[in-house]
Amino acid sequence: MSYEVMVVEYFRRRLKKLSKKYKRIGEDYKSLIETLENNPSEGDAIPGFGNKIYKIRMRSSNMKRGKRGGFRVIYYLSDHIVYLLTIYTKAKREEISVKEIKEALRGLEITL
Template sequence: MQSDNAVSIRFSDEFEQELYRLSKRFRNIRSDVQPIIEQLQQRNFVGDRIAGIGEEYIVYKVRVRNSNIQKGKSAGYRLIYQVESPTSILLLTIYSKSDREDIGANEIREIVADFSSESG
């Protein structure tokens, strides 16, 4: 595939903070997340679209296997990302399923709003 077809991936502050925090407990988190980022760069928008965010936002939640624990994808991470355009994706946040059950639509909207005001 040509590089000019690649999608740019940006990271919200929330995503970077959570990735750093989780990396202290789970050494392999970056290598676990890398295949997802590579799929997104190829315009393969994986995961389930999250309803209730608002029509203007296209947000997905994807399961990511945690290779530091032997429990499969259901006990791994959840990576939340926004498709800003066909060529731009914003990674909003990531969390461990062992830390929290789910993330609410309001919380996702707040992360998007915070990032929008930062990047202005």
Template sequence: MYFVQSVSRFDKDYKGLKKKFQKLNKDIDPLLCDLEKGEFPGEPIPKIHRFANTVYKARCAIKSANIGELGGLRVIYLVQETTIYLLAIYFKGERENMTQKEISEIISSSGL
């Protein structure tokens, strides 16, 4: 079993999205359950300094707004031993992919 913890950047992003999608918690619950069970959905993000193959980008549908996985949410997370850190969440309809540099900065500023 894994412990899932969010960093301040994720919390800030989540709060902003929650205003737009009131049932956001229901939309990401399946992902959080998978992470707690030790399943790592999504694709590894390569070339993140010191964290090769442990940073992932997962897609989530926004069922409450009838938006599928392709146009829905992106959750960036880091796996370290038995802890999973939720780094960032964003709506694909509002921004393109996060750069590796942005992700590295989130990791550094979170003290990981």
């Protein structure tokens, strides 16, 4: 079964900001979209959100560190739709705060 991938405005802004430094992020992003369309539960569920919010690694062609040192994408999994919430680099931070996840969810008018 194929899932539809939707992008919330918060994610779009973060991706645009990162694309200024990481010029090849678009290629890496396309690969992630294909993965999520076919297997959206490949990411790791973030505790406290009832198996609805996931984190997945995304490689960075610019950093040349593979998935482990690349980007992290947080997404919300609904019936047959994957909503991309936010993206950040592993180099800048280890984890994302619950506050930031909730801020990204605000665009979907979803509370967990």
